[in-house]
Amino acid sequence: MSFELSNWYEEVVKADTIISYKGILSKDDISDLLNQIEIKLELNNVNPKLVRKIYNVAVEILQNIYHHGESPGGGDGDFAAFILKEYEENSFGIISGNYANKTKIRLLKDRLEQINYLESAELRILYKIILNNQQFSEKGGGGLGMIDIAKKTGNKLIYNFYNLDSNHFFYTFSVAIS
Amino acid sequence: MDPIKIKGTRKTPDVSFDAGNGKIEIEGRSIPENSIEFYKPLVDWLDEYAKDPNANTSVDIKLEYFNTSSSKCILDVFKKLESIFKNDQSVIINWYYEEDDEDMLEAGEDYQSILKIPFKMIEMEE
Numbered sequence: 001m002s003f004e005l006s007n008w009y010e011e012v013v014k015a016d017t018i019i020s021y022k023g024i025l026s027k028d029d030i031s032d033l034l035n036q037i038e039i040k041l042e043l044n045n046v047n048p049k050l051v052r053k054i055y056n057v058a059v060e061i062l063q064n065i066y067h068h069g070e071s072p073g074g075g076d077g078d079f080a081a082f083i084l085k086e087y088e089e090n091s092f093g094i095i096s097g098n099y100a101n102k103t104k105i106r107l108l109k110d111r112l113e114q115i116n117y118l119e120s121a122e123l124r125i126l127y128k129i130i131l132n133n134q135q136f137s138e139k140g141g142g143g144l145g146m147i148d149i150a151k152k153t154g155n156k157l158i159y160n161f162y163n164l165d166s167n168h169f170f171y172t173f174s175v176a177i178s
Numbered sequence: 179m180d181p182i183k184i185k186g187t188r189k190t191p192d193v194s195f196d197a198g199n200g201k202i203e204i205e206g207r208s209i210p211e212n213s214i215e216f217y218k219p220l221v222d223w224l225d226e227y228a229k230d231p232n233a234n235t236s237v238d239i240k241l242e243y244f245n246t247s248s249s250k251c252i253l254d255v256f257k258k259l260e261s262i263f264k265n266d267q268s269v270i271i272n273w274y275y276e277e278d279d280e281d282m283l284e285a286g287e288d289y290q291s292i293l294k295i296p297f298k299m300i301e302m303e304e
Contacts, residue, residue: 027211031188034209048304049278052243056281059209059245066211124288131249132292144246152281 003162003170005079005097012083012095018044019084025069030062037084047090053152054092054177058084060145061096061173069098070168087176095174102167111143112159115150123151153177182223190216191241195223200232202259205240208248217251224258231262240274240302241282253289260295274300 013020019036021029037058041051065080081097100108118126127147150157155176162170179197186192191206210216237259244252256271263269273286283299290297 030211035188052279053281056243059243063209063211063245063247124284128288128292131253131288144249148246 003164005170008097008162008170008172009081012081012097016085016087017083018086020082022079022081025062025065025080025082027066030066033062033082034058044086050090050092050177054084054094056152057094057149057175057177058082060149061094064145065096065098068100068104070101071099091176091178093174093176095172097170097172099164100161100169100171102169105161105169105171108171109159109161111146112157115143115146116156118150120151120154123147127151149175179223179226182220193220195220195227197227197232200235202235202237203240204252204255205238207242208244208252210245210248213245213247213251217248217254221251221254221258224255228258228262228265231265231267233268235259235262235267235269237269237271238274239271239286242276244285249285253292256289256293256295260293263295269295271295271297272300273297274302276304277301278304 009022018040019033021033023029034055037055038051041054046054062082065082069080071079079099081095083095085093085095087093115123115126127144130144130147146157153175158174160172162172164170181197182193182195184190184193186206189207189210191204191208194201194203196202208216239252259269259271271289273289275282275286283301286297286299290299
């Protein structure tokens with residue numbers, strides 16, 4: 001069965017969702033979502049340390065989409081999805097989805113596999129190497145965001161690529177935060 | 179040299195750079211989408227300041243959040259300060275973190291291990 005974006009989104013938001021967003025993601029949308037996260041988590045009396053972790057992860061995920069998300073061209077226009085879930089007390093998860101150009105998939109997959117393969121002490125070393133040696137562009141820092149997410153959550157990054165057409169994939173990403 | 183004074187926003191920190199007393203302060207949140215745009219004037223200012231720095235430069239970094247794109251820019255700021263320190267001037271970086279914020283402490287330690295410049299880790303009570 002071919003991948004249906006609307007089915008995927010409906011399935012993802014069905015249970016445990018506390019914040020969900022889909023559509024074009026502007027800088028202001030990012031600010032609003034981050035604001036909502038702080039307000040909702042504080043209202044739910046989530047431990048401030050955990051709020052900080054979730055906020056940090058959300059910043060990196062949203063800005064990754066902002067800088068690297070692609071438009072599939074025509075049709076639905078730019079599309080990004082961001083969902084924050086609370087599975088149980090003190091156990092959260094963020095799921096995101098965006099279009100990615102075929103040419104970037106292999107590099108992205110390679111990066112994600114490398115991050116998942118490394119232990120936390122090794123992730124810290126890799127983070128420092130990239131921070132100190134790599135030129136950054138205005139789009140950010142050579143996968144540093146993903147390393148930071150893995151380092152801060154201590155959890156594996158879960159991802160999938162769904163083939164949409166000859167040039168585009170839909171890239172889904174999720175991570176648990178507790 | 180004119181000081182820099184920038185009021186913080188939801189995504190950018192309060193900034194105060196004063197050549198007169200050698201006080202450099204960055205405080206708040208640093209999570210802009212384009213960090214280079216925000217930090218470039220600060221790095222340029224330090225370039226100028228390095229030509230004739232105060233005998234004592236004291237740097238206070240009190241960040242609540244910073245994104246990975248800011249992390250490189252903050253390193254660029256520190257590298258300018260390191261060059262002043264290497265010219266036998268007194269420079270200290272005071273890295274503040276909240277008492278249970280191990281990630282922020284770790285980030286400070288990472289900078290400390292990359293740079294040859296005195297750091298002081300300062301725990302703040304919440």
